[in-house]
Amino acid sequence: MRTVTGRRAAATLGALAITCALSVPTTAFAKDPGGSQFDVEGDNQQDGGKTLESRIVYRGSTGGSSGKRSGGFTPVGDWAPPACWYEPKWTPAEFAKEFEKEWDIPHASGVGEAHSLAEEHYKNGEPYKDFNKSETGKGLWWDAVRDPDREASGDPAAFACDTATFWVENGETPTVKNAVTPEILAQLAYGRIRVPDTEVTLAPRDVTKVNLPTWAWLDKATFKDVSVTASLDVAGLAISATTNAKPVSLTLDPGTGDAVTYPSSGECRLNDDNSIGEPYAKGKAAKTPPCGIKYLRSSGDGTYKLRATITWAVTWTGTGTAGGDLPDGTFGTTQDITVQEIQSVNRDR
Template identity: 35%
Template structure:
């Protein structure tokens, strides 16, 4: 299971290798920092540029702690976005950043590029040479004076890689639009332009899911033909909510994961599960299963397993406890709640089963 990054705000790993870009005007990077001008990196090799940008998205809520993990979507054909476009600079900020370019990696733009690449395109509306000289996605669109004359009508946008999905990002095919001008309250017509749904899907990746801790009765070593009662306490089944917000535009989304069922795989064909489906639902009281009591003598557990063979040859059986979570989101633009694909979190246990002439709890 992929480890979860910690912290309430998206943080940057200093010195991380930047994404390779092929346009002098693409501000696309790791999406890995929460403050402007606070990343290093970037370089140039012929016509290939490297850059490192950051996301301004702020993450708060149940992002997890030590030992927590992340959800694996049940729908294997769906994943949170690998990248998106988001606003990152005002016209005034962009002008200052470009005019400060001196041939070194610019911390504000997070790109290493000749100053002329930016002044030609974004100040002087003269993009033709760059569109021709770089084997890139650059479309040849130019701008006048950094759009200072219409500064109150929009912000500059760039592409950011989801820090949880770097391995899924395909350079040259995902989020390859150069830095462009757009209204932060009227999302540009690009599939990856950030809105509350994109934020909700990003928050999905950030939810910290605690280890699926089950209780067994009897505890420890099990006995052949004696039912093992399995349960989870209410405190371990609390919903988890993460909020993703883009302060520069005021767009936000809250994504909530709520446990709904525990599936038991005993790890042996010589076993009977309870219920027969192996799926133990969360009760109205918020608990899964129940501990054994003396009043339950002779009863089948509401959630559990009965092994019919010992492990003296195998050492142990691997019992897998998979907790299924339903996921939904609410956003500033779309209301809600709206569904997202459910997720699952698995934990395995080594179960030793012994033979005994007497059944004693």
């Protein structure tokens, strides 16, 4: 990759200008028809007349036995998948065509100087000549891509990739932050993992009594590993990464301070058979549940919002020997729980 410093500063400003004027690539998501398997393809979108495109392809499983896809989990801590990144975009001829199309505007529009600087940078040898056509087949032009959802929400991180379109030779790894590598692909796949609802089985179900332990559990078939593979296969570059999420624990939040949890931390770890907790059965009424809640006060005319959150341990593997851990993810849902006072009746003898 060639970089520009010192006396090239003016040309770099022009390059930055063309980055804003050229199409801004993003990604798109294919709709899941409802099955437990889904493909998410790199796609084209239209925004203000410009074609937006990412060449990354996503494939994976929604996980869970029901085939439901509820949403992406939340990373633990302040980490987040990249909101923008760089990937190979154009051959020299394609870039030349895109350049000429996007800059086919009158200089009176106020961008004439930026246009001239960009031409010097990419076309007239300062430092590139004729869009590097003499290097055709030896590399590609790379450009920035933004996550469409985070761009639409105004997330500043989506606008952090402001490096101008740059040339990368085949087999070379760009030093620009967030340029696509197996690890970046793994992080992008992390953001596209979808996990099922976290509705635990309760006994008693929905309606319980004050000071009566409520058992909570998840069957081993309810939650399974979830994985998404992100791949990029462009001339001179073929890389991929698979990000896998494994359920490891269930955390119960009773929705009120007037309750105790079992265990006291509220976190029920995965059993050896991949189940969580223990199903209630006749004869266990006097026992303490390994995973559950005891409410100490009635919910009155309303309900408590029991929140059940699954923690997922996330790892990844990629092209070559690459691999490692990514931050845990959490995803939870709420259930309405009615807690009633135990009524007693005194009879005269």
